[in-house]
Amino acid sequence: xxxEVLIKVSHLQKSFNGTRNVLEDISIDICRGEKxxxxxxxxxxxxxxxxxLNMLETPTGGSITFEGTVLxxxxxxxxxxxxxxxxxxxxxxxxxxxTIMQNLTLAPVTLNLKSEEEAQKIALELLRRVGLExxxxxxxxxxxxxxxxxxxxxxxxxxNPDVMLFDEPTSALDPEMVGEVLSVxxxxxxxxxxxxxxxxxxxxxxxxxxxxxxxxxxVIEEEGTPEDIFDHPKSPRLKQFLNAVL
Amino acid sequence: xxxxxxxxxxxxxxxxxxxxxxxxxxxxxxxAIIIGTILGCILALMKISDNRLLKGIGTxxxxxxxxxxxxxxxxxxxxxxxxxxxxxxxxxxxxAYGLNSGAYCTEIFRAGIQGxxxxxxxxxxxxxxxxxxxxxxxxxxQAVKAVLPTYTSEFxxxxxxxxxxxxxxxxxxxxxxxxxxxxxxxxxxxxxxCAIIYLILTLGLTKVFDIFEKRxxxxxx
Numbered sequence: 001x002x003x004e005v006l007i008k009v010s011h012l013q014k015s016f017n018g019t020r021n022v023l024e025d026i027s028i029d030i031c032r033g034e035k036x037x038x039x040x041x042x043x044x045x046x047x048x049x050x051x052x053l054n055m056l057e058t059p060t061g062g063s064i065t066f067e068g069t070v071l072x073x074x075x076x077x078x079x080x081x082x083x084x085x086x087x088x089x090x091x092x093x094x095x096x097x098x099t100i101m102q103n104l105t106l107a108p109v110t111l112n113l114k115s116e117e118e119a120q121k122i123a124l125e126l127l128r129r130v131g132l133e134x135x136x137x138x139x140x141x142x143x144x145x146x147x148x149x150x151x152x153x154x155x156x157x158x159x160n161p162d163v164m165l166f167d168e169p170t171s172a173l174d175p176e177m178v179g180e181v182l183s184v185x186x187x188x189x190x191x192x193x194x195x196x197x198x199x200x201x202x203x204x205x206x207x208x209x210x211x212x213x214x215x216x217x218x219v220i221e222e223e224g225t226p227e228d229i230f231d232h233p234k235s236p237r238l239k240q241f242l243n244a245v246l
Numbered sequence: 247x248x249x250x251x252x253x254x255x256x257x258x259x260x261x262x263x264x265x266x267x268x269x270x271x272x273x274x275x276x277x278a279i280i281i282g283t284i285l286g287c288i289l290a291l292m293k294i295s296d297n298r299l300l301k302g303i304g305t306x307x308x309x310x311x312x313x314x315x316x317x318x319x320x321x322x323x324x325x326x327x328x329x330x331x332x333x334x335x336x337x338x339x340x341x342a343y344g345l346n347s348g349a350y351c352t353e354i355f356r357a358g359i360q361g362x363x364x365x366x367x368x369x370x371x372x373x374x375x376x377x378x379x380x381x382x383x384x385x386x387x388q389a390v391k392a393v394l395p396t397y398t399s400e401f402x403x404x405x406x407x408x409x410x411x412x413x414x415x416x417x418x419x420x421x422x423x424x425x426x427x428x429x430x431x432x433x434x435x436x437x438x439x440c441a442i443i444y445l446i447l448t449l450g451l452t453k454v455f456d457i458f459e460k461r462x463x464x465x466x467x
Contacts, residue, residue, distance in 0.1 A: 056368055083374030093369035097387045107373035110383060152369075159373055 006032045006067060006163060006194055007053060013061030014048055022048045024218035026062070030163070035189050036196045037209035039229075041241055046198045046215045050167050053196065054085045067162065083111065086156030090168040092148040094140040100127070100151055101136040104158045119158070126154035130184050146177030150184050157188075164188065166197040202245060206230055214238045254432045255439065264439060267422030272447075274339050274418065275405045281344025282404070286351025293356050304352065311349035317410045319346055324414040339416045343404065350400050358393035359385055391462045398455040402448045419443065 007030040014023040022045045030036055038046045051057040053064060055071050055078050064071045066081055095103050104123035108114040114122065127133040130150040140148060149169055156164060166185065170178045182204050189195060189208045199205060205212055206226040214222045214229060214237075222235045230246075233239045255261045293304035311319070323342040324335070333341075362385050370380035409420035417425075419440050426436035 054372055056372060079371075079374050079376050081374075082372055085372070087369075087372035089365060089369065091365055093363075093365040095366065095369070095384055095388075097391070106383060107370075107375055110379055111374060156373070 002032045004032045005029045006034075007196075008065040009053070009062070011062035012049070012052060012059050012064065014045070014052055014057060015060050021218055023052070023059075026215075026218075026220055028213065028220065028223075030194065030196060032162070032194055033192050034194055035208050035210045036213060037205040037211075038196065038198045038213045038215060039200070039202070039205060039241070040213075040215035040221075041244075044215045045218045047167055049215060050165050050196060050198050053165055054082050054087055056087070083107075083113075083159055084162045086153075086159060086161035086164040088149070088152050088156060088164065088166045088169045090171050092140075092145070092152045092172075094143075094148055094152055094155070096140050099137050099139055100132070100143075103140065103151065104155050107155075108158055113159075123154075123158055126157055127151075129187075130154055144177060145173045146180045149173065149177075149181045153181075153184055153188070163194040163196065166195065166199065168198050168200070170199065170201060200245065202230070214241065216241075250432065251435055254426060254430045254435045258429075260426050260429070260436075263417075263422040263425060264419060264436070264443070267417055267419035267440075268443060270336065270411075270417060271405065271408045271419045273336070274343055274408045274411060274416075275401070277340045278343035278347050278408075279401050279404055281341070282347025282351045282400075285344065285348030286355050289348065289352040290355035290359060293352065294359055308349045308352050311346055312353070316346060316407055317413050320410060320413050335414055335416050339408075339411045339414065343408065343411075347400065347404055350403075351397070354393055354396045354400060355389070358389035358396075361392055362388045391459075394455060394459050394462065398452060401455075402451055405447055405451070406444065 009029075010027045012023055012026040013021060015021045026049060028036075038050065040046045048057055052059050053066075055064070059072055062072070066085065069076055069081055071078065071081055094100075095106065098106060101120060101123055104126065105114075105116065105119040108119045108122075109116055124133055124136060127136055130153070132147060132150060132154075135143060135147065135151070140151070143151065153164075153169075169185070170181050173181065178201070182201060185195070185197070185204070186208060195208075197204075197208075209226050211223060212226055212229040213220050214235070216235075216237050222229065222233065222238045229238070230242065233242055255264075289304045289307060292300040293308075295301060314322075320339065320342050323345075324338045328338050328341065359381075366384050366388065367380055370384045371377070375383065408418050411418045412421040412424070423436040423440040427433045430436070
């Protein structure tokens with residue numbers, strides 16, 4: 001982890017249809033190599049916050065800067081910035097009409113970042129890293145949930161991103177498959193990737209996070225190291241939340 | 247039995263009329279589905295675009311063309327819209343059926359595109375693909391598969407509806423059968439012949455598209 005700020009969020013606001021504010025006012029700097037875990041009760045806005053970071057949701061106020069580029073500026077070439085921001089979804093969202101190999105090579109080849117052969121070589125290497133190289137020529141429908149999520153992770157990695165966003169990556173998995181996905185994420189963390197993870201896996205949060213954000217009612221209610229959050233929680237809402245999930 | 251078949255269909259070479267009519271029916275149906283498919287692709291893309299004007303044009307088109315009975319439309323095209331151009335009846339029929347089928351194809355394609363899970367778009371965009379690249383590389387290939395059964399039935403409906411072309415005196419197969427009925431006072435044999443041919447056409451077509459569908463379902467296994 002360095003002191004270089006990779007993503008700067010200031011006074012982020014988001015409301016849907018101009019009614020209730022899902023995000024009230026969120027400011028945070030994420031440094032290169034930092035692992036942020038975002039926790040909070042359902043409906044608190046943690047997924048919305050994460051989806052704002054790569055502009056899948058358009059914020060209604062505030063600004064987001066990524067590697068010096070202001071994402072919230074309408075003139076920004078978002079597609080270009082998103083190439084460097086991988087995202088992993090709760091429901092995997094693999095492309096069912098393409099083989100696993102094609103899932104991994106589609107973006108790099110379509111965007112002319114790599115040649116077909118080059119992309120395939122990298123894809124195989126990535127699949128080997130998560131133990132799924134034998135699946136390369138199969139379709140996603142032949143994979144288990146855990147396998148799909150591991151493939152979704154390496155599909156993002158194939159773009160060689162500077163940050164990885166995880167939106168509840170294990171919430172749609174059968175319990176026995178959670179471990180295999182978390183272990184891939186832990187390896188990624190060890191390798192120095194900048195990560196922002198929305199999750200309910202408190203064990204993972206404690207083990208991997210440099211900093212934990214507890215979001216409640218659209219604001220960061222409390223933030224700190226895993227020790228601060230889990231062992232010395234201050235806000236009564238955080239205490240209540242931890243009582244409910246631990 | 248055989249005598250009456252001979253008398254109605256073979257004598258006077260009246261079966262030739264049926265084959266000519268079949269030719270016209272197929273010509274109209276095939277040309278119209280081509281026009282309709284192209285039109286449907288364009289209009290469906292217009293309807294899902296963010297541009298209000300394009301969206302409005304698409305909606306207006308499908309509302310009007312799907313809201314009027316086909317026979318009425320056919321006569322409006324023949325006696326009003328294309329009247330100043332003095333086009334041959336067959337061409338007018340092809341255009342009218344094509345324009346009409348375009349409206350149905352639009353709705354079929356639009357529903358197919360919008361039926362693809364939003365997560366697919368999000369995954370594509372989050373990888374840095376543009377809206378267009380996501381549409382063509384990720385959404386459309388999946389939409390095509392989903393759309394095939396309804397598209398088949400649109401083609402089948404089209405073949406059957408060509409029988410209305412006689413409203414503007416185009417001699418399609420139904421009209422040919424009807425002419426034989428008039429000439430021979432035998433309704434059974436010419437109309438049954440037409441019915442059997444229509445069935446063979448629609449069944450054959452269903453089979454062909456079934457094969458396509460099976461082939462495309464490979465990734466589901």
